[in-house]
Amino acid sequence: MNIKQWLQVEYLPLPLIALMALTRFHHFGDVLHLPDASLAVFFLAGFYRKKFFFVFLLAMAALIDYIAIKNGVSDWCVSPAYVFLIPTYAVMWSAGRYCSTFKALKISELATSMSLIMLATTAAFIISNISFYLFSGRFDDLSLLEYLARVALYYPSYLSAALIYAGAGLAVIKIIYALPALTRRHKAG
Template sequence: MNTTLQRAIVLSLLMLLMTATRTHYFTHFTPVPDASWAVFFIGGFYLRAWTRWAFPLLMALAVTVDWFVISGQGISFWSHYCVSPAYWFLIPAHLAMWMGGLWLRRHYTGASLPALGRLAASLLVATTLCHLLAQGSFYWISSSVAEPTLAGWWKNYSDWFPLYLGSTAMFVAVAAIAQVASEQVAKHAQGAAQDRRQH
């Protein structure tokens, strides 16, 4: 399978995953949590060469899904409490996840314990920064919090962070397992081909 086709498949799967789960952010009706943050992290890892247009495409998809979900509830998109000036901080927030995946890809040479450590570190840093931008901007800029305080912000940040980190890590773990499995299949196929040539 050529690289372009592989990237196209990954991008299609990421778009489907985000479309299927992002409604959870507004409705909480989906059986699985929002995978958006994981989608951008995984996208950064697999779609590095397509960053210039794949990242904007996924951002446009995120906004489109939000618009359809909000409008479907009979609410004007611009009057929804989540769509304040802070909403546009989702762009740098999601970019933080993408950059985490990019960094991991630059330092990835194959499945190993050090690679697992780098995965954990990059995911933690990216999610921490993403949550800081998304939650922090909503807390301080939107009108949803009447009297913002540093203590109130920290409680809100720390209360929600484990949930977001856990759900993001769950999706990334599935992608990591798939990556390791594909490497093992490729290694086995290469070994079998070498054996055939030798005999």
């Protein structure tokens, strides 16, 4: 089995599962911890194209959150709005699924994929934050505009973490897809 088949068929989930397990405990990261890679993991899981894997990652995210809370991480973000992480992550997974159709190592396809990552991440940010405002019960004394002004400060780190992780993963996938053609060209030349 070559590396492309290895990543495509059987073992692609392992690096994604490990990445989420290693980073999800600290959403924004700090000096000792990497930022949460969950958005990028769901994007890259879209390349795997298995709905079961999407459901598995949702369950894994919930389990990691449960373990983190049991070990002292604040449960402030867990509220009735928590269920809206499903459409938040579904946006990322769907964008990855769409980008999986781009097989070539072309600048135009990479630009389209990065644009879709940005768009999907922005949609994910809006879904998760608006639902948290509306359904968490924590902002009764705050107008929607005041809330949006406060959470907008988190958007750059939210977007940059997703772009860095997903961009790196996308680059690895594109290189793996391009390796057979590059090898054939090298042998022919």
